[in-house]
Structures are given as structure tokens and as C-alpha cells.
Amino acid sequence: MRSIVVAFLTASLIMAANVQAEQKTDVDMNFRLDKIVEQPTQRSDSNSTADHSKFEDLKVEFTSGPEVTKACLKCHTEAGHQFMKNIHWTWTYENEKTGQLLGKKHLVNTFCTNSRGNEGMCAQCHAGYGWKDESFDFSNQNNVDCVVCHDRTGTYYKAPSTTGNKACSIMFEGKQSIDLTKVAQNVGLPARENCGGCHFYGGGGDGVKHGDLDSSLIHPDKKLDVHMDEAGLNFACTQCHITNKHVWTGSRYDVIAKDTEGTGKPGQRRDVATCESCHGLQPHPVNSLANIKLNNHVDRVACQTCHIPTIARGGIATKTDWDWRTAGKTKDGEGYKEHNYTQGNGVHRATYKSIKGDFKYGENLVPHYGWFDGQMIYTTIDTVFDPSSGPIKVNRYTGSADDENSRLWPFKQMHTFQPYDKGNNTLVYMHLWGDDEDAYWGNYDFGKAIKIGMEKNNLPYSGEYDFVETYSYWPITHMVAPKEDALACAECHAKEGRLQGLQGFYLPGRDSFHWLDIIGLLAVGLMFFGVFWHGFIRFVTHKARKQS
Amino acid sequence: MSLRRIMLFSRFERFWHWTQVLLIMTLLFTGFGIHGFHDLLDFKTQVSLHTAGALGLLVLWVFAIFWHLTTGTWRHYVPTTNGLLKVARFYVYGIFKGERHPYRKAYWRKHNPLQALSYLALKLILFPAIWISGLIYLFYPVWGGAASGETLLWVAMIHTAVAFAILMFIIIHVYLLTTGESFKDHVMPMINGFDEVELTKEEEAYLEKDEPQNIR
Numbered sequence: 208m209r210s211i212v213v214a215f216l217t218a219s220l221i222m223a224a225n226v227q228a229e230q231k232t233d234v235d236m237n238f239r240l241d242k243i244v245e246q247p248t249q250r251s252d253s254n255s256t257a258d259h260s261k262f263e264d265l266k267v268e269f270t271s272g273p274e275v276t277k278a279c280l281k282c283h284t285e286a287g288h289q290f291m292k293n294i295h296w297t298w299t300y301e302n303e304k305t306g307q308l309l310g311k312k313h314l315v316n317t318f319c320t321n322s323r324g325n326e327g328m329c330a331q332c333h334a335g336y337g338w339k340d341e342s343f344d345f346s347n348q349n350n351v352d353c354v355v356c357h358d359r360t361g362t363y364y365k366a367p368s369t370t371g372n373k374a375c376s377i378m379f380e381g382k383q384s385i386d387l388t389k390v391a392q393n394v395g396l397p398a399r400e401n402c403g404g405c406h407f408y409g410g411g412g413d414g415v416k417h418g419d420l421d422s423s424l425i426h427p428d429k430k431l432d433v434h435m436d437e438a439g440l441n442f443a444c445t446q447c448h449i450t451n452k453h454v455w456t457g458s459r460y461d462v463i464a465k466d467t468e469g470t471g472k473p474g475q476r477r478d479v480a481t482c483e484s485c486h487g488l489q490p491h492p493v494n495s496l497a498n499i500k501l502n503n504h505v506d507r508v509a510c511q512t513c514h515i516p517t518i519a520r521g522g523i524a525t526k527t528d529w530d531w532r533t534a535g536k537t538k539d540g541e542g543y544k545e546h547n548y549t550q551g552n553g554v555h556r557a558t559y560k561s562i563k564g565d566f567k568y569g570e571n572l573v574p575h576y577g578w579f580d581g582q583m584i585y586t587t588i589d590t591v592f593d594p595s596s597g598p599i600k601v602n603r604y605t606g607s608a609d610d611e612n613s614r615l616w617p618f619k620q621m622h623t624f625q626p627y628d629k630g631n632n633t634l635v636y637m638h639l640w641g642d643d644e645d646a647y648w649g650n651y652d653f654g655k656a657i658k659i660g661m662e663k664n665n666l667p668y669s670g671e672y673d674f675v676e677t678y679s680y681w682p683i684t685h686m687v688a689p690k691e692d693a694l695a696c697a698e699c700h701a702k703e704g705r706l707q708g709l710q711g712f713y714l715p716g717r718d719s720f721h722w723l724d725i726i727g728l729l730a731v732g733l734m735f736f737g738v739f740w741h742g743f744i745r746f747v748t749h750k751a752r753k754q755s
Numbered sequence: 756m757s758l759r760r761i762m763l764f765s766r767f768e769r770f771w772h773w774t775q776v777l778l779i780m781t782l783l784f785t786g787f788g789i790h791g792f793h794d795l796l797d798f799k800t801q802v803s804l805h806t807a808g809a810l811g812l813l814v815l816w817v818f819a820i821f822w823h824l825t826t827g828t829w830r831h832y833v834p835t836t837n838g839l840l841k842v843a844r845f846y847v848y849g850i851f852k853g854e855r856h857p858y859r860k861a862y863w864r865k866h867n868p869l870q871a872l873s874y875l876a877l878k879l880i881l882f883p884a885i886w887i888s889g890l891i892y893l894f895y896p897v898w899g900g901a902a903s904g905e906t907l908l909w910v911a912m913i914h915t916a917v918a919f920a921i922l923m924f925i926i927i928h929v930y931l932l933t934t935g936e937s938f939k940d941h942v943m944p945m946i947n948g949f950d951e952v953e954l955t956k957e958e959e960a961y962l963e964k965d966e967p968q969n970i971r
Contacts, residue, residue, distance in 0.1 A: 496803045503896040608904030696798035702791055712904030713911055716791050716798060720912050724790075727919035734923045738930040745934070748851040 247361035248398045248425060250443050260392035269387035272336040273349040278391065280348060287348030289453035295334040296351065298322075300460045307585055309460050315588055315634040317601050317623035317679040318410035318529060319563070323588075324663045327369030328640035332405035339368040354387075356401050357394040362386065364404070371640045372649025374542050374562060399435060400425050402444040411563070412556075414523040418572060418619035419685040423521020423552075431521045433689045447480045456480040459682055464509065464581035464606065465614050482510040509579070509614045513694040514687050517571045518619060521686070522551030524568035529623040532674045534564035535651035542651065562639075562648045564624075574617035574683050576706055580606035583680075588666065591632050598676040599627075601634070608712035615706070617683040624676055626653055628661075630669020636660035756953055761962060762969035763865050763950040768828070771819045772945055778812040779921065781805075786918055809889055816882070831865055832875045839868040850934060859953040873924070881920055888914040 259265055264278045280287050294300055298312035311322045311329070322329035330338035335350045337343065344350060354363050366379050407413060407422045414421030429436040434447070448457045457480030466483035482490070488505060491498040504513075519525040537543070542561030548568045549555050559565050582605040586592060592599050601623075606613030628635050638659040639647045647656035653672055661668035699706045700716030707717070764772070785805040788796060796804070823829040841857040846869070849857070858867035866874060891898075891910050899907065932941040944950035949971060954962070962970040 496806045497799050500802060500806070506896060506900055611900040696802065697794070700789075700798045701794075713908035715789055715911065718908065718911075719790060719915070720908075723912055723916060727916065730919060731922055731926070734926045738926060742930065742933065744851055749853065752853050 247359055248400060248437065248443075249441070250396050250398050253396055255395060259394050262392075265388070265391045267388065269391060272352055272354070272387070275387055275391045276336075276349050276351055276353050279353045279394075286353070286453060287351050290334070290351050291345070291348060293334075293454050294458065294460075297345070298333060300458070302460060304582060305584060307587060309585060309587075313587065314585060315601065315636070316410075317621050317625060317677050318416060318526070319639060320531075320625055320634075321588075321636040321639075321660070323636050324638055324660050325640040328367045328371055328375070331365045331367055332408075337368055354390050354394060355404065356397045358390045358401065359395040359398070360390055360393045361400065363390045367640070369640070370642050372642055372646055374649045375640070396443065397445060398443045406444075410526060412526075414519060415526045416621075417681050417683075417685075418518035418525035418569075418574075419515065419681075419683045421519065421521060421523040421525070423523050424685065427521065429689055430692070431686060431688075433687050435685075447485075449480065451478075457684075460583065462579070462581040462583070462682055464579045464616060465506075465612055486510070506611070507614055509616045511682075511684050511687070512576065512615050512617050514690070515574070515617055515683055515685075516688055516692055516694050516698075517573055518617075518683055518686055519570045519572050520688075522570075523554075524548065524550040524556055524570045525572065525619065526566055527569040527572070527620075527622060528565075528567035529563070529621070529625075530565040531623070531625045532564060533559070534561060534647075535653070536561055537651065542649075561651060572619070573705060575620040575680070576615055576617055576709060577604055577680075578606040578608055578610070578613040578709070578711075579604045579616035579618075579682065580610055580613040582606070586634060586677075588634055588636060588664075590634070592675075594627065594629075594632060594673075594675050598622075598678050599634075601677045601679045604680055604682075608709075615709075619681040619683055621679045621681065622676075623679070624674045626657060626672045627675040628657070628669050629671040629673040631667055634675075635668065635672065636664055636666065638663065756955060757959060758951050759954050759959060759962075760949045760971040761862070761952050761954070762948045762966075763860070763952060764944055764948045765826075766948070767818075767822055769945055769948060771815060771822070774815055775812065778808050778815065779925070781808040782812065783918065783922055783925075786915075790915060806893065809886070809893070813886060813890075816886070830863060832871050832878065834872050834875055835868050837868060839872065842867050842869040846934075856935075860950065862952055862954055862958045865950070865952070877921075877924055881917055881924065884917040885914065885921065888917065 262282075264281055267278075269275050269278070276287070290296055294310060297310065299308070299310040301308055313323065315321050319325070319329075326333070326343070327339045330343075334352050334355055335343070336352055337350065352365070355365060362383070363385055364382065366382065403420070403422060403425055406417075406420050407424065408415070409420070410416030414423075424432060424435055426437050427435045429439055434440050434442040445455060448455045450456075456478060463479055463481050466479060466481035467488070468479075469483045469488040470485065483505075489502045490505065490510065491501040493499055493502065536559075543559075544557045544561070545559040546555035547558040548566075550568065551570055556568055557566065558568075584603045584605060586599055586601045586603075604616070604618065606616075626635055626637065627633065635657045637647055637653070637656045638645055639656060642649075644650060645652075645655045645659040647653065650656070657672050658668060658670070694705075697716065698704055700714065702717060704717055706714060781804060785796065785801040785808065788794065788801040789798065789805060838858060845854060845857050856867075860867075864871075888910055892907070892914055895907055895910075932938055935941045959970070
């Protein structure tokens with residue numbers, strides 16, 4: 208009897224501990240949960256000639272990140288300055304074609320809206336140490352975080368650089384401390400979980416932003432991604448996003464929507480991450496009429512359109528709708544969450560958070576399709592718009608059926624209601640993160656959060672805010688399915704197919720001249736009618752003649 | 756002049772005719788399927804069959820044109836107004852009165868004037884329209900890049916319109932098989948090649964002497 212009681216008490220204690228652990232680790236905000244990287248993935252292409260655990264410079268007790276970086280730079284003398292040109296460091300991208308200043312440092316998005324001013328939280332995904340405000344030194348190469356990308360132990364993680372309001376900071380408590388020496392001695396080429404540590408969690412949680420990037424790609428099977436398939440090709444991100452002096456290819460700020468060069472000359476192209484750079488410009492084997500026809504599609508249809516039939520296929524949902532208008536509700540003065548969505552892998556996702564508002568999710572989603580020439584036009588913080596003219600596209604892809612450099616591309620479409628400056632008709636920066644009276648996350652006051660968010664960056668604010676409906680578009684290029692799962696022709700070549708809403712071009716099977724069909728069918732009908740009566744009269748007159 | 760059964764549709768002509776029947780039926784079926792009138796086959800199969808059928812028909816037509824030119828058979832299709840009205844009148848009136856068909860097939864004139872005119876129109880207008888528009892359609896990737904997205908729409912429209920016209924031709928063509936003595940009498944010549952033709956003495960003598968296998 209006593210043993211039963213002891214067992215029961217022990218079980219209860221373990222359960223209580225689990226519940227507590229669950230509360231601390233929020234799946235909607237779990238940047239590199241320890242359990243995900245318990246087993247680091249193996250890179251199939253590593254052929255390093257050095258064992259970093261044998262380097263004397265790394266056999267020391269490291270107490271801070273910059274110390275590790277200093278040690279790295281002793282041998283990798285150019286790596287620091289090379290990396291400082293990388294967008295992962297600058298968070299700035301100046302688009303030469305449009306003149307727009309882009310990058311996380313500047314943009315407003317349709318999720319948590321702005322990292323600008325919230326670096327204390329958001330710069331967890333900056334590949335540097337200690338960016339919390341405008342005082343961060345971007346010219347000090349010791350601030351580069353080498354190990355966040357090169358750690359191969361799976362134990363390294365980043366935490367917010369400042370303590371936010373307790374409503375949020377609780378999520379980052381109780382994490383294991385990092386053995387920096389062990390990490391430094393076990394560096395290697397980045398694998399999926401390194402890049403994924405941030406890119407799988409964009410938008411504030413697993414799979415939230417992209418739909419084609421989430422933690423299911425750490426250990427994917429072939430069905431989920433034919434290239435990253437752990438039991439097969441087991442590609443790391445950088446096998447497509449090839450690098451040259453610490454700058455890599457395949458930025459969504461500068462998309463190559465149509466690669467006309469293909470595999471290029473002997474040797475490897477180092478300038479693009481396109482499908483064509485490996486598969487060539489005639490990617491289907493020329494052994495049947497159908498395949499020749501498929502190759503004929505390459506000029507107008509991106510590979511991704513057919514070969515990524517749906518997104519968020521790995522059991523992890525992506526966010527499709529975000530409504531900031533309902534944020535700020537409290538229970539007994541405290542913020543709360545509701546978890547009313549259960550995703551494919553069984554995990555419950557928040558459908559309401561006081562700090563963010565209401566969400567909707569999608570899995571196995573059919574993407575949104577559009578003509579894309581690779582150019583994105585952003586509604587930036589200084590773009591004035593007319594809120595009465597319908598939803599605002601925070602980023603808008605350009606391209607058209609008439610433009611031979613455009614191809615049909617899949618996108619994840621995100622639908623949001625977010626705050627804007629009602630007087631100036633611009634988007635706003637919000638002061639979300641902070642242990643102060645104005646931060647939205649903790650105080651739930653949009654008025655204050657916007658006022659401070661704008662003030663901090665010397666931006667005009669009318670003092671009046673409202674909510675505007677927005678859309679954003681994320682080009683889809685990951686979760687490439689095996690060829691047998693590629694779209695069948697009739698998915699698009701049909702009256703009510705996937706491209707139903709796209710105009711300005713003739714799509715066989717979908718389009719027809721309605722009046723031509725009517726005239727044609729009428730004429731054929733009349734012909735039948737005519738020969739029927741001709742025959743009938745012949746029959747009747749023949750009979751009549753016979754009788755007489 | 757005497758009425759004799761002679762070899763009127765040579766082996767190649769019959770092969771041409773029936774292969775054309777098979778291919779045109781396949782093309783109409785898959786073409787209207789691709790157009791969206793039915794989905795009895797999946798789109799990929801329809802497109803493959805349609806393309807293969809079209810290429811096959813083009814090859815057949817190359818041979819047929821060569822055959823028409825080298826054998827002189829093209830002369831059967833030279834249009835004439837001589838007797839045209841009589842034949843037309845027969846089909847809209849005389850046929851109901853039980854009149855005899857006004858036309859007699861001749862050795863070098865196996866089609867009646869109305870028939871010759873409609874076959875000529877089929878060969879010179881409808882067939883070229885369908886294969887030219889079809890080839891432009893098929894080779895869209897070659898020119899499509901520089902063209903407006905709407906251009907294909909006009910090519911497709913012409914192709915579809917001609918397909919309707921060819922279907923109408925087939926309906927009347929098959930119906931007219933029933934207008935003779937019997938359906939079988941009209942079909943058999945295209946199967947065994949022999950048909951009744953009014954021969955001149957010279958023609959008859961020539962055939963009996965030099966091509967006895969072609970005259971019964």
C-alpha cells in the first residue's frame with residue numbers, strides 16, 4: 208500500500224514538473240528548443256581537413272561569445288569582415304532596382320510588425336552578440352556570432368538580449384547553460400537545424416511565417432522534401448544556398464524568378480540557388496511527349512509551382528491570419544492564451560494571445576499563385592497609403608502574363624489586421640518588448656506602444672491609430688515533393704483549377720470563348736437535326752411511294 | 756459505255772482514308788477533352804494522344820499529298836459547275852421523290868461535283884487551317900515568350916472553330932452513306948476498293964487487257 212502511495216506521489220510530481228516545463232517552453236515561440244537538436248543532423252557533404260577539438264586556441268574556458276569569436280578569427284582571419292557584409296549581420300538590404308531600403312532593420316511585417324526598436328527580443332535571430340538598441344557596434348567583428356551557425360553539438364541557443372516584461376520573459380527561463388568550449392571545439396558546416404534555428408521560427412513560432420520552412424525539415428522524410436530527406440539526399444540548406452566568402456545566394460529580397468542560364472559551364476555556379484542551376488533548363492527527361500510538354504512549361508511556370516503541391520505538410524501548421532484588433536484582453540488583469548488548434552503532429556497551437564491577438568492556421572495548404580518577375584515592392588514605414596482603397600499589400604510581387612521574364616510562382620499569403628497611423632496613413636513601429644510601462648507586451652496599450660515605437664526612431668506619429676487589413680506574400684520554394692507527388696496537369700488545366708483567378712493569358716482546359724463554344728455546339732446540333740429530318744423525310748416519302 | 760465494277764480506291768487510298776478516320780476521331784475526342792467538354796481521360800493522356808495523333812496525321816498527309824501529285828489522283832478534285840446544281844437539287848428534292856442520283860461515276864471522275872467541291876474545301880481550307888493553327892499551338896514555347904499572353908487565345912479559337920467545322924463535315928459525310936441503295940453499298944468500296952463505274956469502251960478494253968485484276 209505504502210509503495211503504491213509513493214509511486215502515485217512520484218508520478219504526480221513528475222507530471223507537475225512536466226506541466227511546468229510545458230508552460231515555460233511555448234511552442235509558438237520556441238527558438239531552438241533543446242529537444243529539437245538532441246541529435247544534430249549529419250551533413251552528408253562534409254569533408255573537413257581539421258578537427259577543431261585539437262586546436263590549442265580552443266582548449267580554453269570560454270566565458271562569453273565574443274571570446275569564442277576572437278579565437279575563431281585567429282585562424283579564419285577574413286571571416287569576420289566577410290560576414291559583416293552578409294544580411295544576417297546587417298539586417299539591411301538596399302534594393303538597387305527599386306531604391307527601397309529593406310531588411311529586418313527597416314521593414315514592417317504582417318506578424319509582430321517590426322523588429323526595429325524591439326531588438327532586445329528580435330535580435331535573438333541576429334548573428335551577433337548583444338544587439339539590444341541603436342548603440343550596437345556593427346563594425347566590431349568580435350560581435351559576430353560564429354557558433355550560432357557553426358555549432359554542431361546541437362546545444363547552442365540564443366536568448367533575448369534584454370529582459371522583457373515578465374509576461375514574455377518567463378518563456379526563456381530555466382534553459383540549460385551552454386558549454387561554450389564544447390561548442391567551439393565542435394564546429395562545422397551549418398546543417399538544417401542551424402539555419403532552421405531562426406528560419407523555421409520566423410514570425411514568432413514554428414512554421415508561422417513561411418509555410419514551407421518549419422522544424423519538420425530538421426528530420427524530414429522524402430515525402431516532405433526530396434532534397435532534405437534525411438534517409439536520402441539529406442541536403443543541408445547551403446547545398447542550394449551556395450556561399451561565396453560568407454555571402455550566400457537565394458535571398459527573397461532579390462528573387463531570380465526565371466533562371467535562363469541553367470547549370471552553366473563546367474564547374475559549379477556559385478551565384479544562384481535556383482532549381483535550374485542543378486537541374487538545367489530542360490529538367491524533365493526527353494523521353495515522352497508529355498515530358499517534352501513539361502519542359503515547354505519551364506519558360507512560364509516556376510518549378511516550385513508543380514513540385515510543391517501544398518505547404519505546411521510536415522505536421523506543423525503555418526499561420527494564415529493574424530488579427531491584432533483583439534489583442535490586449537486580460538483575465539484578472541493578466542494576459543492569457545487559448546490553444547484551440549491542434550496541428551498534425553498533435554501539438555496545440557495558440558489561437559489567441561493577449562500580447563498578439565487572434566490567429567488562424569493552415570496545414571497542407573494550397574499556395575496562392577501569381578505571375579512573378581522576382582521583384583517585390585514593399586510598403587515600408589514611410590509609404591503613405593489610402594486605407595479606404597482596400598487591403599494594403601505590405602509586400603507586393605510584380606510580374607504579368609505578358610512579361611516573358613515572369614513565371615507563375617506559388618506564394619504563401621498572409622492575412623492580417625494590424626495597427627497603422629490613422630492621421631498619416633502609414634504603417635507604424637510598435638514598442639512591444641521591454642521591461643517598462645510603455646511596452647505593449649505587458650501593458651497592452653497600443654496608443655503608448657505606437658507613440659514610443661515611432662518616437663524612438665524619430666518618425667512622425669499623428670497620435671491616432673486604427674487597424675488596417677494587410678496581406679503579405681512569401682515565395683514558396685522548400686518542401687519539394689517527390690516527382691510522383693507533383694501536380695497533375697488538371698490541377699491547373701481545368702475549369703475550376705488552381706489558376707482559376709489568374710487572368711491575361713490563355714490556359715488550355717480552363718479557358719474558352721464562351722460564344723464560340725455555343726455557336727460551335729449549336730452548329731453541330733443543327734447538323735444532326737438537319738440530317739435527322741432529311742433522313743426522316745426520305746423514310747416517309749419512300750414508304751409513301753412503296754404504298755402507292 | 757458500260758457499268759463495271761473496277762478497282763476505284765487503291766490500297767493506299769483506303770489505308771489513307773481509314774487511318775485518317777482513326778486519327779481524326781482520336782483528335783476530336785481528345786481535343787474536345789482538352790478543351791474541357793469532357794474528362795473521360797486525364798489531361799496528360801489527352802494531350803499526349805492529341806499531340807501524337809496530330810503528328811501522325813501530318814505524316815500521313817505528307818504521304819497523301821505526295822500520292823495525289825504523283826498518281827495524278829488530284830484530278831478527281833478539280834472543281835466543276837457542270838452538273839453541280841443537278842446534284843444539289845437531287846439532295847434537297849429529288850431524293851425524296853425516289854429519283855435516281857443524277858451523277859455517274861467515271862474512271863477519272865469518281866466524285867460527283869458537289870462531293871468533289873466539298874472534299875476540295877476540306878483539303879484546301881479546313882485541313883490546312885487545323886494543322887497550321889495546331890502547329891502554331893504546339894510550338895507555342897518557340898514564339899510564346901515574346902508574344903502577349905492573349906495571343907494563344909486567338910490560335911486556340913481558330914483551332915477550336917475549325918474542329919467544330921470538321922465534326923460537322925463528318926456528320927454529313929457519314930449520313931450521306933445512308934443515301935444510296937444501302938449503307939453497305941456505300942461503305943464497301945472503301946473496304947475492298949471496288950465500285951461501279953461507267954467506263955468508256957477504251958477504258959474497259961484497257962483495264963481488261965492490262966489490269967484484269969482491277970476489273971470485275
